Amino acid sequence: MRRPVGEITRGTTGHNRLRRTDRWIAAGYGGLLRSVAEPLVVDLGYGASHITTYELFTRLRRVAGDVQVVGVEIDPARVAAAKPFERPGLTFIRGGFELPVTRPPMLVRAFNVLRQYGEPEAWRYWEMLRQSLHPRGILVEGTCSEAGHRAVWATLDEKSPKIITFAARFGGLDRPSDLAPRLPKTLIHRNIPGHPINRLFADWDRAWATCAPFAAYGIRQRWIRTAHLLSQTWPVHTTPPFGGPTRWRLGELTLPWSAVA
Structure with a gap:
């Protein structure tokens, strides 16, 4: 062959x-x-x-x-x-x-x-x-x-690319930007100031810090509340099959590829 x-x-x-x-x-x-x-x-x-x-x-x-x-x-x-x-x-x-x-x-x-x-x-x-x-x-x-x-x-x-999904085990990261080393090769070198993916991680980390009080109810609740907050400024999928509490409670977050391209 x-x-x-x-x-x-x-x-x-x-x-x-x-x-x-x-x-x-x-x-x-x-x-x-x-x-x-x-x-x-x-x-x-x-x-x-x-x-x-x-x-x-x-x-x-x-x-x-x-x-x-x-x-x-x-x-x-x-x-x-x-x-x-x-x-x-x-x-x-x-x-x-x-x-x-x-x-x-x-x-x-x-x-x-x-x-x-x-x-x-x-x-x-x-x-x-x-x-x-x-x-x-x-x-x-x-x-x-x-x-x-x-x-x-x-x-x-x-x-074309359609969506990008982030997934983490609860307790397996300190902040959402810890996922940056796992970015696709087409994005990983774009995680620098001035690029959308870098702004996403900055805003996501900020929302994560804001939602820190919800950690009293468990990391899962903190993740869900963070996703809700982030969705106010980013086009996070908020409905099935890829978004909303059903997916967020599993440690997932999905956005359109166009948001970070």
């Missing part, structure tokens, strides 16, 4: 590392996956272990019983190690950003695969992945911490 596009990642992974993203995808895009027969989902760059792809498969099967998940990894040794864990609806193949699958996927999850590239390459690979999507498909691309307690991801359709 032609050499896969991309470079081998460190391969760091672990149980439940991507749980926050999985449950967000299931809640927000379960309907999309049910809208077609046997929807194809690609997990790109799953790393040294099959486990996060297997977890994605089991979680999506709860909302779309006929979903087909393909784990794509550039390292042939990692693919060989994952093969024994295949089952109906779950397969592992060698490949890269070219996505060597037989039909356009409805959803592509690409986590922790763009950190090693420069910003121009990240934009280029976004474009390549978007061109591979089903006409109604989406790309979820982001980065998380080693244990998955802090994560940021962007969601794109075949035309």
